[in-house]
Amino acid sequence: MEEFEKTLSRQQAAIEAERCLYCYDAPCQVKCPAHVPVPEFIQSIRSGNLHGARTILQSAHPFIETCGRICPEEAFCQSVCTRSKIDAPLRIRELHRFVTDSTDPSDRMELPEPSLGKVAIVGGGPAGLACARELRVRGFSCDVFEARQVGGVPSQEVSTHRYPREVEDREVRFLTSSFVANVRSERVTDVKPLVGDYDAVFVATGLPSESDLNVEGIGLVGVYHARDLLRKMKSGTISGAGNRVGIIGGGNVAIEVASMLREEDPTRDVTVVYRRGIKELKAFKKEIEEATTLGVTYQFLAIPDKVVGNDHVEGLEVTQAHLCGEDESGRCRFEPLPGSSFIIPLDTVVVAIGQRIDEDVFPGLVRSASGFISAAENMQTSMPGVYAGGDAVHGAQTVVEAVRDGKKAAEQIAAFVAGGK
Amino acid sequence: MYREHDLSYDFLGIHLENPFILSAAPPTDELDMAIDGLKAGWAGVVLKTTSVESNPVNLKYPMMSSFGTAAHKLWGLGNIDLISQYHIDEVCERVTALKRMFPTKMIAASIMGSQKEDWQSLVKQLKKASVDLVECSFSCPQGSMGEAPGRMLAQSVEATEKVARWVKEAAEETPILIKITPQVTDIVEIARALKRAGVDGVTASNSVPALIGVDVETLEPRPSLFGEGAYSGMTGMAIKPLTLRTIAEIARNVDITISGNGGAYSWSDAVELMAVGASNVQFCTLPMHHGFGTIRDLKSGLADYLDRKGCASPLDIVGKALKNIKGQEELVAPCSHSDIDLDKCIGCGNCFRACSDGAHRAILWDAEKRQPSVDAEKCPGCGQCMQVCPVNAIRMKEELDGKVHYFEFKGTR
Numbered sequence: 123m124e125e126f127e128k129t130l131s132r133q134q135a136a137i138e139a140e141r142c143l144y145c146y147d148a149p150c151q152v153k154c155p156a157h158v159p160v161p162e163f164i165q166s167i168r169s170g171n172l173h174g175a176r177t178i179l180q181s182a183h184p185f186i187e188t189c190g191r192i193c194p195e196e197a198f199c200q201s202v203c204t205r206s207k208i209d210a211p212l213r214i215r216e217l218h219r220f221v222t223d224s225t226d227p228s229d230r231m232e233l234p235e236p237s238l239g240k241v242a243i244v245g246g247g248p249a250g251l252a253c254a255r256e257l258r259v260r261g262f263s264c265d266v267f268e269a270r271q272v273g274g275v276p277s278q279e280v281s282t283h284r285y286p287r288e289v290e291d292r293e294v295r296f297l298t299s300s301f302v303a304n305v306r307s308e309r310v311t312d313v314k315p316l317v318g319d320y321d322a323v324f325v326a327t328g329l330p331s332e333s334d335l336n337v338e339g340i341g342l343v344g345v346y347h348a349r350d351l352l353r354k355m356k357s358g359t360i361s362g363a364g365n366r367v368g369i370i371g372g373g374n375v376a377i378e379v380a381s382m383l384r385e386e387d388p389t390r391d392v393t394v395v396y397r398r399g400i401k402e403l404k405a406f407k408k409e410i411e412e413a414t415t416l417g418v419t420y421q422f423l424a425i426p427d428k429v430v431g432n433d434h435v436e437g438l439e440v441t442q443a444h445l446c447g448e449d450e451s452g453r454c455r456f457e458p459l460p461g462s463s464f465i466i467p468l469d470t471v472v473v474a475i476g477q478r479i480d481e482d483v484f485p486g487l488v489r490s491a492s493g494f495i496s497a498a499e500n501m502q503t504s505m506p507g508v509y510a511g512g513d514a515v516h517g518a519q520t521v522v523e524a525v526r527d528g529k530k531a532a533e534q535i536a537a538f539v540a541g542g543k
Numbered sequence: 544m545y546r547e548h549d550l551s552y553d554f555l556g557i558h559l560e561n562p563f564i565l566s567a568a569p570p571t572d573e574l575d576m577a578i579d580g581l582k583a584g585w586a587g588v589v590l591k592t593t594s595v596e597s598n599p600v601n602l603k604y605p606m607m608s609s610f611g612t613a614a615h616k617l618w619g620l621g622n623i624d625l626i627s628q629y630h631i632d633e634v635c636e637r638v639t640a641l642k643r644m645f646p647t648k649m650i651a652a653s654i655m656g657s658q659k660e661d662w663q664s665l666v667k668q669l670k671k672a673s674v675d676l677v678e679c680s681f682s683c684p685q686g687s688m689g690e691a692p693g694r695m696l697a698q699s700v701e702a703t704e705k706v707a708r709w710v711k712e713a714a715e716e717t718p719i720l721i722k723i724t725p726q727v728t729d730i731v732e733i734a735r736a737l738k739r740a741g742v743d744g745v746t747a748s749n750s751v752p753a754l755i756g757v758d759v760e761t762l763e764p765r766p767s768l769f770g771e772g773a774y775s776g777m778t779g780m781a782i783k784p785l786t787l788r789t790i791a792e793i794a795r796n797v798d799i800t801i802s803g804n805g806g807a808y809s810w811s812d813a814v815e816l817m818a819v820g821a822s823n824v825q826f827c828t829l830p831m832h833h834g835f836g837t838i839r840d841l842k843s844g845l846a847d848y849l850d851r852k853g854c855a856s857p858l859d860i861v862g863k864a865l866k867n868i869k870g871q872e873e874l875v876a877p878c879s880h881s882d883i884d885l886d887k888c889i890g891c892g893n894c895f896r897a898c899s900d901g902a903h904r905a906i907l908w909d910a911e912k913r914q915p916s917v918d919a920e921k922c923p924g925c926g927q928c929m930q931v932c933p934v935n936a937i938r939m940k941e942e943l944d945g946k947v948h949y950f951e952f953k954g955t956r
Contacts, residue, residue, distance in 0.1 A: 146895055207934075
């Protein structure tokens, strides 16, 4: 699958870099969860020092190939770019991507002997690997436990038109080789046995399971979980979805699966069924644009009531919604319009309404009201020496936020281990 | 459709319909190009420098190079060009043809020789072809055709005066301009020598001898001809400040007509050259970059400017800025400090950093509000902050004997 977005040419990048104001205490860098030194790497693009630019990115952030492609820039660096007060914000993410696409990973990383301690990291996604790299740089050795493919959500669930396989390979291979993380293909469901064997544990499992929709007919043949389908398609397996697909949800997973289903079969109708309006979609702007380009359509203001069918899905019965102000959190409220029900004829229904951690895993770790793992400001869980971060603690968030958590956890774990010795 | 402001005036007795002339350079090296330029609206041409038949002209290509940034490629243009490969007979034919086609335009030719006989025969032949004016190149950066090989004629006061006398003697009433180089110890001495020699004016000035660049990967100079290169003559925007100084310095010290040349890229650049003493302005890099059509904006921009300033003729601006140019020691120092307009400020912090690392540490920074402020006690008003401000929110407030004056940023158009 060809990528939607092309890398900037050298000339485009140089011209764009000239627009940078090199702000003092730059807002873009402050806003980036990984605090990538944005003006510095752009300065290096401008001077033609692309390897220097790469080193700057790589020092701040282990997932630079990924974030150069899928970071929702409108939520972070670009949202605060001072240049937008003159004309338009810098295309920071695209400049970042230009650097990673124009250079090879720098192998100049200097690693100390891993003599300070041994840490178990549960989960080989962005948060886990960021933590592992940071700890390795600080002189720890790490075992990363990952039951699925190393790399986490980007590797397993992000469409290849946004995150191509060869880019992913380059990133993950570099990450798992450069700091010699020991990856163990094991599923960990209880951290207690690890506590004795390791100086500390970092839980960064992400959200392995999916929320269910409690409506009649959800057990019919032809109803799928969105992330199951994403993983299937990403691994090269045919999804098995039909010709008229309805996707329930309005977040990034819903849009991503809609796009991938259209890519898989451009003749199939794919409709995102969402309770609120277009403005309320939670997915990132760029993903919505790409889905639109791929021909994904929408049924807004539609509350799913029932999956219709005998054995197999034949449709989705919905009630028309009415938007009515905001709740305390500022979220748009909606209510059903009585007597407005109608049936959307479908042969496949995909549920994309949220993600969670199963209740029976990690006994002993206190959970939040939302069912996520509770962690204090210093990222420690209810169990001493056990830290947690990433989606497992905060719910679904971005790669760069997971990286921030991983880096921060490493700092806390290093302090904890040093204190105990 | 619109009334055209009359930009015409007399220059050394020659009618100019506007002050904008195509200089002796590639744009005037072919007859049809000169015709197109004149048709587009340029007031005159100086045909590319010619020589006697016996003079071989060995051009080396590629001859052009440049430097700049990705968004502004052409701050400076360099060439290792020589004079025209067309010799005097051909140029005389062109002069006659152009004069016949464009009787109201200035048809000038540029010459370069070595012996007295060359210089004088070139002038005489051009006179016979009814040329309006002859410009003499004493300053081709690649030329070693003056007295001392490897040097430009206009780098020697004595040689300049001697050759200028030869030329003027042969020219009689035909106006003579001498094109000089800015790369001399004292430009005033050269201008005085030309005044003594009795020529009609000076073209200030030619391209600046320069090394345009070195490729850091291969260590080849630019331009590179199989890995080797020579010094270039540099033109374009980068040299305008050098030209301004050269013209101003001549005009402040010597009573001689000046044709401005070197670095003008717009009507306002031309106004600057004229304001410090040039009576007209020659262009080469601008048409080589953006074509002959640039004349339309030069004319309308100048016409609008003259309207705004209430000037009847372009001559009204010639030398008008000179009275404001002084020696640094003559300046009165007002009490001055930086004045930041926070309504315009976008909070980038460039002024703070520039002042902190490169000036007087007189700008304070409110990190919370992302806002600079000036410590008037510490700020002497050096003006570096206003150079780096991307939105021109900073000016220098100057006070002297109760009077206030603001010095604002005017570095870009």
